[in-house]
Amino acid sequence: MSTDTVATESDGTEPMPKPRKRTVRRAHGLAGWAFLLPALLVYVIFLVYPMIRSLLGSLWDWRGMRAQSFTGLDNFTRLFSGQNADLVTNAFWHNVLWFIGVLVVQNMIGLLLAYILFVRGARWTFFQNWFFFPAILSPVLVGALWRLILTPDGPLDGVLMGMGITSEPLTLLGNGSTALWVLIAVDIWNWIGLPILVFLAGLNALNPEIFEAARLDGASSGRTLFQIAVPLVTPSVTTLAVLSFINSFNQFDIVYVMQGVQGGPNFATDTLVTFFYRLAFGAQGSVGITDVGLAMALGAILFIFMTAVSGMALRFFNKRAEMIQ
């Protein structure tokens, strides 16, 4: 993930007379561009260029899907006034809660499971694979599966009512105060394998003697986990925090599949990207009321916010990781 830990020494370093070397390097340079060009073209045309145009487009007035005239910050003013402001704030808080939920719960459970697998048998690759398995499922499958499980009078209700835990069907997805938490839980279930594997890689990279020493000193397993393992896997924590952040603020699929593009019920699970999608493309595919100017403004703010936060986080944590080591 890190963008600034890249070593450059790689090419042959055979001693050569100076002038000769320079010609070799220049030839390299030209050949290098030829190898680089195809990837660079596709990357710039289909990713960088639309991204930059979107940022600039937020300053334009839009009719349909075409920019019409320059309007300065008008889109931003409209985005933060009246009903739009409420919708943005609403969606923003859902993303924040999503982020906190994933950051804390998913990574804590992931660390716990990874630590158990590490201590008790990292060679149990079966469990690593099993815990990662939901991550290879499509969001359509995950969403449909959990909708079936949670449907009123469905399997979960059947079990809970059979055991006498509840007397009437739960409506977790239809209830505005629980729906968002259900989606976050489904997301955690879906991606738990990610922190497990990242933490395991971090733990396996440590010197086993550290743990042996802790054990001989009589440190409890809890103390070993929190005072030795956690500080030493700081780089993993950084990676995971940034990933949790990026993924939480990009949420679209699970909301779309489980609660619809409106983030129902009554916008209780609306996220910034579902709101963006409605503004840009309408509520039903390409029909419905759209306001592309607003979408561009929302996209620009989110883009700057996300790139700035993850960039700063990587920078800050990388420095800290270097200090610890």
Added chain:
Amino acid sequence: MLSRLPAHAVIALWTLLIGVPLYLLTVSTFKSTLEIYQNPLGLPEAFTLDNFVEAWVRADFSTYSWNSLVVTVGSILLTLLLALLASYPISRFRSWWATPMLGFFLLGLLVPVRLASVELFMLMKDLGLLNSHLGLILVYTATRLPFAIFILSNFMRAVPVELEEAARLDGAGHVRLLWSVLTPQVRPAVGIVTIFTAIAVWNDFYFPLLFIFDPKMRTLPLGLSTFVGQYGTDWGVLFAGLLLSMLPLALLFLFTSKQVREGVGAGGVK
């Protein structure tokens, strides 16, 4: 250290938490909707393949599968080709731009691509790439390149210089050096890129949702997501389709889980 019993209980609990929904998915494909409601957790009354036949025939499942296969294989091949080519100068040349260029590609791991969808949509329209598999392949390649170049250039950097020098003495040019010397050395990285591209492209439904209007051109996730609406109450048929759609990746994962674990460990991916 960790006392055995609670530790094992935690592992067992999460194993079940994943196992029970997957069990439910599997048995539901053999049941009618009524049976799913009345007896969700039990084994099906009869192991009939009706739901699978229904999904395959009536829901155009075969068309979606073919489309997904074309787009996924196309994206994997193009991503690998372009990433191998680009990683070669980035990791093996002493050019001043090697590191900045890697950084430029890695930015693609951080930026939220979906927020550019309006401009991307217009670009695709102007290029005549809407409603086409080639269009999807190009967009997926652009979004997967950062990860592919990250992994491939990391592995390529570790290839010993001696190998390269020996090949040069034999008169190998850049292309032969890359293809016959470096690429075989970074085979694990090629594996990692292949699997993660396969997972990302096979499962994606955001870009088909934007760019594909012709029902005949839909990929599996898009086809099945419209299916969710259409057959929303016909759970058995829906799950038969979903189960079939996940089988190729499940099989791939079965044989390549080692590379998946390595790939995630190498940098975290999604």
